[in-house]
Amino acid sequence: MMRNNTVVIAVVLLATCCIANANASASANEFDGVRTSFNSDWKFSREARGGAEAPQFDDRSWQPVTLPHDWAIAGPFEPKYNARNGGLPFHGTGWYRKRFSLPTDAKGKAISVAFDGAMYNAHVYINGKFLGNRPFGYVGFQFDLSEHLKFGEGESNVIAVKMSPEDLSTRWYPGAGIYRNTWLEINDPIHVGQWGTYVTTPEITDSYAKVAVRTTIENSSDNASNPTIVTSVLDEKGKVVAETSGELAVDGRSIADLNQHLKVSNPIRWDVENPYRYQVRTEVLLSGKVVDTYTTPLGIRTIEYSANKGFLLNGIHVPIQGVCLHHDNGPLGAISNRRAIERKLQIMKSMGVNSVRTSHNPPSPELVESADQLGILLQVEAFDVWKIHKQMVAKSYNLYFDEWHERDVRDMIRQHRNNPSVIMWSIGNEIMEQGAKDGGKVARKLTEIAHDEDPSRLVAAGFNNPVGAIKNGLADEVDIIGLNYKPLMYESVHKEHPDWLLLASETSSVTSTRGVYHFPIEKYKTHDSRHVTSYDLIGPPWAYPPDVEFEYLSRNPFVMGEYVWTGFDYLGEPTPYGGKDHSGDGYWNADWPVRSSSFGAVDLSGFPKDRYYLYQSQWTKEPMVHVLPHWNWENKAGETIPVYAYTNAEEVELFVNGKSMGKKKKGIDKADIHVDFLRWDTEGEKDKVWKSPFRLGWDVEYEPGSIKVVAYTDGEVVAEKEIKTAGPPAKIHLVPDRKEIQADGQDLSYVSVLIEDKDGNLCPNAENLVRFFVDGAGEIAAVGNGNSSTVELFNVDYRRAFYGKAMLIVRSKAGEKGEIHIRAYSDRLAEAKLKIESH
Numbered sequence: 001m002m003r004n005n006t007v008v009i010a011v012v013l014l015a016t017c018c019i020a021n022a023n024a025s026a027s028a029n030e031f032d033g034v035r036t037s038f039n040s041d042w043k044f045s046r047e048a049r050g051g052a053e054a055p056q057f058d059d060r061s062w063q064p065v066t067l068p069h070d071w072a073i074a075g076p077f078e079p080k081y082n083a084r085n086g087g088l089p090f091h092g093t094g095w096y097r098k099r100f101s102l103p104t105d106a107k108g109k110a111i112s113v114a115f116d117g118a119m120y121n122a123h124v125y126i127n128g129k130f131l132g133n134r135p136f137g138y139v140g141f142q143f144d145l146s147e148h149l150k151f152g153e154g155e156s157n158v159i160a161v162k163m164s165p166e167d168l169s170t171r172w173y174p175g176a177g178i179y180r181n182t183w184l185e186i187n188d189p190i191h192v193g194q195w196g197t198y199v200t201t202p203e204i205t206d207s208y209a210k211v212a213v214r215t216t217i218e219n220s221s222d223n224a225s226n227p228t229i230v231t232s233v234l235d236e237k238g239k240v241v242a243e244t245s246g247e248l249a250v251d252g253r254s255i256a257d258l259n260q261h262l263k264v265s266n267p268i269r270w271d272v273e274n275p276y277r278y279q280v281r282t283e284v285l286l287s288g289k290v291v292d293t294y295t296t297p298l299g300i301r302t303i304e305y306s307a308n309k310g311f312l313l314n315g316i317h318v319p320i321q322g323v324c325l326h327h328d329n330g331p332l333g334a335i336s337n338r339r340a341i342e343r344k345l346q347i348m349k350s351m352g353v354n355s356v357r358t359s360h361n362p363p364s365p366e367l368v369e370s371a372d373q374l375g376i377l378l379q380v381e382a383f384d385v386w387k388i389h390k391q392m393v394a395k396s397y398n399l400y401f402d403e404w405h406e407r408d409v410r411d412m413i414r415q416h417r418n419n420p421s422v423i424m425w426s427i428g429n430e431i432m433e434q435g436a437k438d439g440g441k442v443a444r445k446l447t448e449i450a451h452d453e454d455p456s457r458l459v460a461a462g463f464n465n466p467v468g469a470i471k472n473g474l475a476d477e478v479d480i481i482g483l484n485y486k487p488l489m490y491e492s493v494h495k496e497h498p499d500w501l502l503l504a505s506e507t508s509s510v511t512s513t514r515g516v517y518h519f520p521i522e523k524y525k526t527h528d529s530r531h532v533t534s535y536d537l538i539g540p541p542w543a544y545p546p547d548v549e550f551e552y553l554s555r556n557p558f559v560m561g562e563y564v565w566t567g568f569d570y571l572g573e574p575t576p577y578g579g580k581d582h583s584g585d586g587y588w589n590a591d592w593p594v595r596s597s598s599f600g601a602v603d604l605s606g607f608p609k610d611r612y613y614l615y616q617s618q619w620t621k622e623p624m625v626h627v628l629p630h631w632n633w634e635n636k637a638g639e640t641i642p643v644y645a646y647t648n649a650e651e652v653e654l655f656v657n658g659k660s661m662g663k664k665k666k667g668i669d670k671a672d673i674h675v676d677f678l679r680w681d682t683e684g685e686k687d688k689v690w691k692s693p694f695r696l697g698w699d700v701e702y703e704p705g706s707i708k709v710v711a712y713t714d715g716e717v718v719a720e721k722e723i724k725t726a727g728p729p730a731k732i733h734l735v736p737d738r739k740e741i742q743a744d745g746q747d748l749s750y751v752s753v754l755i756e757d758k759d760g761n762l763c764p765n766a767e768n769l770v771r772f773f774v775d776g777a778g779e780i781a782a783v784g785n786g787n788s789s790t791v792e793l794f795n796v797d798y799r800r801a802f803y804g805k806a807m808l809i810v811r812s813k814a815g816e817k818g819e820i821h822i823r824a825y826s827d828r829l830a831e832a833k834l835k836i837e838s839h
């Protein structure tokens with residue numbers, strides 16, 4: 001939800017110029033309903049102590065920054081920080097200051113500053129006055145500045161924000177500072193309030209959709225007012241397809257609601273394949289003149305949940321093929337960058353993902369908007385902790401729960417309840433209250449708040465202790481029972497509670513490192529390499545290979561589907577390395593420098609691991625086949641190499657150096673996998689080896705050359721893949737995900753840096769150090785390579801390849817259009833050049 005961009009664009013330029021230059025004159029109406037980015041020209045310090053809120057405070061030595069900003073991602077990685085949190089310096093105090101001026105014409109307007117989220121415990125001051133604080137780092141908040149501002153020539157205002165994320169406050173890398181976008185809003189005193197619309201579709205048929213809109217109008221003047229509210233539904237082309245208008249009375253210094261009803265003919269549904277997006281435009285008129293324009297997203301779709309049939313979108317059963325995602329964007333840190341987020345979701349979608357759980361906290365607006373746009377269903381989660389903290393994170397949300405939970409849940413829902421992608425709320429993940437006496441009471445309160453804010457969606461929670469949650473009544477207080485890592489319980493829980501809506505809210509937790517294979521295939525806890533084999537079966541004690549979850553979901557189709565832990569690797573939680581929840585001081589540095597997770601199907605830079613293809617083989621229809629491992633095994637000639645193929649076709653034939661190793665049929669010729677997992681033998685399946693119908697496997701005698709898999713359906717070749725033994729590294733190959741980006745200072749091109757032999761084969765063991773030069777209309781935003789066990793920095797102009805690959809992230813420069821020239825060098829390798837356009 002936002003002020004209407006189409007109306008705003010022309011005005012934004014004016015307003016931005018006027019904010020920067022108090023001399024410029026503007027008529028009063030030029031500020032009506034204007035929301036401008038407030039991201040530029042901030043200053044930042046980690047040294048400042050008292051007094052930094054004072055307007056006259058000397059910040060000349062502070063670092064100039066543009067928001068969103070994550071101070072910790074610059075590093076260094078050091079064991080004096082906690083590997084559980086990425087081994088990065090995220091805790092402590094950081095101050096931000098920004099000086100800005102406003103023209104005299106803006107006087108009398110309602111002026112506020114909005115933060116989409118700030119990590120953690122923001123204290124906000126304007127011109128030395130304390131406006132308030134907001135502890136929770138993941139929720140948007142806004143402060144009214146109007147009373148404290150100065151206007152006109154020669155006057156300036158200073159906003160100061162103190163952030164103080166704490167050590168031992170989180171189980172992953174949170175980021176640090178004002179890591180999401182900020183906005184300045186200049187409105188007429190009569191305007192749509194913050195998140196001031198609630199749009200629902202009470203009835204949808206093929207010929208019409210009823211749209212109900214509740215608009216909250218805020219009057220920040222002393223006088224009563226009678227605005228007219230014109231509400232329209234616009235289609236994707238911007239054409240008005242329904243319109244209504246109404247009046248309401250708002251007393252001075254108060255708010256009032258107006259309910260309106262519209263009808264859209266022949267609605268186009270929003271769904272995962274065709275996420276058609278309407279918009280609701282709200283215009284506030286005084287004496288016939290528009291004083292505010294506000295836009296709300298609208299997707300016309302129905303959602304239903306059934307204890308027997310699972311989840312239904314537009315009346316059709318859609319099994320949830322979901323992943324959990326933490327909020328960080330790998331080498332860019334926790335900053336909310338629209339392109340980084342969109343790319344993350346696109347990569348997930350290409351894996352077959354149709355849903356994301358925003359584990360374990362409210363997402364950024366960019367994530368929700370990208371999900372709307374790409375057709376990805378969201379479970380939006382509120383908390384990882386209520387009143388009782390988890391082990392060794394004593395300073396987490398538990399410190400704030402009593403005072404803030406209601407406000408945080410209401411605000412999370414108000415912010416995202418109009419987005420069609422959101423299909424359910426979650427009030428918590430593996431909350432300790434599952435085992436506490438009053439757990440049910442707390443859950444009831446949270447569920448009631450969620451229902452009150454949004455009766456159109458159900459409320460879930462993820463249980464790792466369902467027995468406790470059932471016993472203490474907590475499970476009865478949510479609408480959807482999320483089971484974390486309990487495939488072997490689906491059947492019995494359903495039998496005992498046939499009315500319950502069941503969801504596999506967290507699954508798998510298998511770990512792997514891209515490019516790494518250990519022989520023979522065996523289950524181990526940790527490995528000397530500090531990496532994890534990519535044969536896709538190693539995980540912590542509560543984990544199950546993806547195959548086991550596939551099997552139990554197919555046996556129990558009443559479960560809505562699963563959210564895999566996780567889609568992408570994330571910073572922090574280096575399981576199986578580093579430590580345990582129970583370690584003495586809460587630090588997970590036992591296997592330093594392992595400092596990020598290996599749970600992802602995709603690594604921290606966005607390179608798919610083998611597991612990505614295992615999910616793709618279950619979740620997509622476009623014919624595909626994948627083979628592992630790579631085929632560069634020095635000194636292993638004659639030894640046995642286990643080969644797996646993942647496919648969605650009927651059968652696969654494996655060729656080694658052109659010689660057929662035989663065809664195998666998916667589902668019939670099963671591959672042995674080690675499944676010595678929790679509760680396994682309670683099912684009578686005591687064997688430590690399970691025959692997976694989801695993989696095809698061969699044991700092959702190694703000889704250099706090539707392996708090739710050919711996939712067939714109905715006897716026809718539908719997909720194939722070949723891996724050749726690569727010769728020595730000879731050149732660098734740069735492959736951008738986008739060759740044209742926008743010159744807005746935010747847009748990104750992710751350039752894959754591949755080390756290849758002279759014939760263009762990827763060298764799967766290469767670790768050449770590559771240096772980058774970027775000039776012209778862009779710059780280096782970050783570098784990475786997916787290695788979870790390194791202290792190499794992200795914000796430098798070089799990177800060592802990790803198993804043949806590295807990632808260069810290039811960002812456009814604001815307002816500089818033209819070519820971006822990229823060159824990559826490495827000793828003894830042919831250099832590479834690339835040109836990207838910035839428009």
Ligand code: GAL
Pocket residue numbers: 429430464484506509540565573575
């Ligand atoms: C779950 C937890 C996740 C993550 C995962 C790792 O129990 O909900 O946040 O810690 O384990 O396997």
